[in-house]
Amino acid sequence: MAASSCLLFSFIFFIVSPLPLSWSSSGRSVTFGEYTRSSDQNFSLGAVVDYSSRAGMEEGIAMRIAVEDFCAQASGCITLHLKNSRGNPSRGAHAARNLINNRVRAIVDLGTVREAASIAEIGNRSKVPVLSLASEIPSWVSWKWPFLVKAAHSQHSQMEAIATVIQSWRWRKVNIIYEDDTGSASSTITLPSLFTALQDAGIEVNDLLALPPSSEYYSLSEKLDRLRRGQCRVFIVHTKVKLGVAVFREAKDMGMMDSGQESVWITTADITNYMDTLDPTAISSMQGVLGVRTYFPHGTKKLKDFSSRFKSISQARGSIHKRNVEPGIDALRAYDAVWALALALKNAPVGAPSTGGRETSNKVGTDSTEGQALLDNILSSSFIGLTGQFKFVNGSLEPARTFELVNVVGRAYREIGYWTKGLGFSKGIDENSTYNYSMSILGPILWPGGPWAIPRGWVIPTKGNKLKIGVPFGNAHMEFVYARYESPGANLTVTGFSINVFNAALMQLPYHVECEFHAFNGTYDSLVQRVYSKEVDAVVADTAIVANRYQYAEFSQPYSDSNLQIIIYVQPTTFGRAWxxxxxxxxxxxxxxxxxxxxxxxxxxxxxxxxxxxxxxxxxxxxxxxxxxxxxxxxxxxxxxxxxxxxxxxxxxxxxxxxxxxxxxxxxxxxxxxxxEKLTQVDVTVESLVRDRVQVGCDRNSFVVKHLEGIGFRPSNIRTYSEDDYTRALKSGEIGAAFLESPHARVFLAKNCKGFTTAKQTVEVGGFGFVFPKNSPYLPDISEAVLRIAESGTIRDLENSMLNSYKCASSEADSNQQKIGIExxxxxxxxxxxxxxxxxxxxxxxxxxxxxxxxxxxxxxxxx
Known part of the structure; x- marks a missing residue:
């Protein structure tokens, strides 16, 4: 341990030492140090690095190799000046000011978003371009600080990849664990991107758990216990790697990753990119974790050469743990950033002569024309780097489109495939690869607790929130929804065809949903508006799908016929033929x-x-x-x-x-x-009823009243009835026809099977559907479930069971009416x-x- 500390201290001292260290490369001098005079100040650039982190040490080695490669291949050479910020934004700003005073023409910032902001202000005043490798920088920064260049691939598409992974397995709720650091990109930029991606995929954020960067002031187990007691078992961990490892260790100790927990753990690139650096104990606590990490081309000759030299330097300096000295994504990004600046400096115009490393006036840095020209050169950069295509689009590096998916198994992890924006999942990314939006194309995945069975992503909680379902109280068509209290103080009992269909649909869902019913008086429009006002989470009833209700809510796939039937009274003539x-x-x-x-x-x-x-x-x-x-x-x-x-x-x-x-x-x-023959259809049409001003009937408190007025009926010719009144009204001639929705019409004819029939013409409407709030995460699954039970014949069987429960009470009387009596x-x-x-x-x-x-x-x- 002491030896490792000594080696680490020696390396840091080597980096920050004010004495220059030089080595020869193709006859050119390359210098590292606090600041070193060069024979050609026009080819000097600076970098602010955090050598207190492993990533900073890797970046320093990578930039050294980049300078060496550029000097070996280009006609000119550059001088690189490194400053150590030690992870402190103030020290980073001071280092940048020092570099600009010493006439560097561009700066590479390898720190955080906060550090980039402080350095950008200095670079903008001095007209010195600053390339920031911070993972995410707000878009408005380009307007405030034009000389700040975002040189890291945007990770917004990473959030789409995570949402697609969850959508592929049909999990509809997730918990997000994130690092609550006001200066980090996780909480200020990428987290909203994750919310947007999940919302677009129809996934609901069940709970948010914000964790401060340091866990010494709070109990991590108490924080996680809140999630453990809930129903949702899909967790997205979006923190820095150090905090993420602490979360997984605590979750394992709490049994949240054991078999039978039906849990899913997904990590973002902030953790997955650094899995190579984790020790065996950290890896053992992450078994079954699925991770999304930044993709870069593997196996290229340039990358192999870079990796070989990187390992040699790292092992020689003892700066990286000998267990794993593979370069990480930070090292690759630093290499590409230096290469881009070197190319831009080579083609930039020569500026004013050196002032000897001191400020001589209020004007610090380069000439504004020279700085703008260099900035333009940087933004026009386009080459194939270690991380792939390095090209700027609208002032920012082209966003990443492909991400790698890994699964932690055993003592390490395995690459299981890729996700590409607009294409989906694939085993490879060459031109012969097959893409699919289902993750099943990647083969089996080891989930937490094993074995390879797909977890449900939910459990039945001891105290979980139930879905609040609104139903009509005193429904005219009790066969569809009948809400009642069996006795004073008793629980609400709800039965009916619509309830049976809804329960059958819930059985088709890949996750468990507990519901409790609440009855409300009033019209169906008012019931739909209760969804809009969030009084209820859904409405289950014989609710017609009509256009004006879409301003308040959305509907599931219809579970009934979509038309109005015209019921009329006739004299049926079919009897048994034996006698x-x-x-x-x-x-x-x-x-x-x-x-x-x-x-x-x-x-x-x-x-x-x-x-x-x-x-x-x-x-x-x-x-x-x-x-x-x-x-x-x-x-x-x-x-x-x-x-x-x-x-x-x-x-x-x-x-x-x-x-x-x-x-x-x-x-x-x-x-x-x-x-x-028996009359089954009568030549009655809407047009003839309107033309002859026939009195027609429809349900009370129904949308049908306005619908009939919309198709030409006068309000004075429309009468409203309850279900039991139609028989009397039609037989007595009080109305010439009744307009009932198809399911209601079938029930009416089952009760009154003699003397009533339907006209040939129907009026198209939307059918019956379940009502959900707009963008409800349940709606797609419920609609799919309704289609499944419709295709399987379950809805038909439920409807037949409802209709068969009625014995036509009027059949004998209507039959006798056709016979000649003694009277x-x-x-x-x-x-x-x-x-x-x-x-x-x-x-x-x-x-x-x-x-x-x-x-x-x-x-x-x-x-x-």
């Missing part, structure tokens, strides 16, 4: 017909039996059969036997008239049953019965009178 011949008459009609026929036949039999003694002989059964046969053959055929009595003829005339009417009525009714023939039957009875009485009286006469005549003959 169709009995259908024209009611049971009472058949009984009355048989009774009257038997009565008439019996009367004729009694009157005529004396004239057909040869026929009416034998047993009672035989005489009864003969009587019925005689009755039917006489009544229904002209071939019947001859009648002898006038009373028989009177009965027969009356009965034949009754029989004629009955048979004709029966024939007409039976013909109708046999030939007329229609009471007069005829009365005449027939009266005639038969009168004739029978007269016959009996006449027969008694004849018998008396015969008895008198017999007595007289006897007396004689």
């Amino acid at each position: 169709l011949i009995l259908k024209p008459f009611t049971s009472s009609m058949w009984i009355a017909t048989i009774f009257v026929n038997t009565l008439c036949g019996f009367t004729v039999y009694v009157i005529e039996r004396m004239h057909y003694k040869d026929v009416f002989r034998g047993s009672v059964l035989n005489q009864t059969i003969v009587m019925l046969t005689l009755t039917f053959t006489t009544l229904f055929s002209l071939q019947g036997r001859k009648l002898h009595s006038n009373m028989s003829r009177i009965i027969m005339v009356v009965w034949l008239f009754v029989a004629l009417v009955i048979t004709q009525s029966y024939t007409a009714s039976l013909t109708s049953f046999l030939t007329v 229609s023939f009471l007069g005829l039957f009365g005449v027939a019965i009266a005639t038969s009875v009168v004739c029978l009485v007269l016959f009996v009286l006449h027969l008694g009178s004849d018998n008396s006469s015969d008895v008198s005549n017999d007595k007289k003959k006897t007396e004689c």
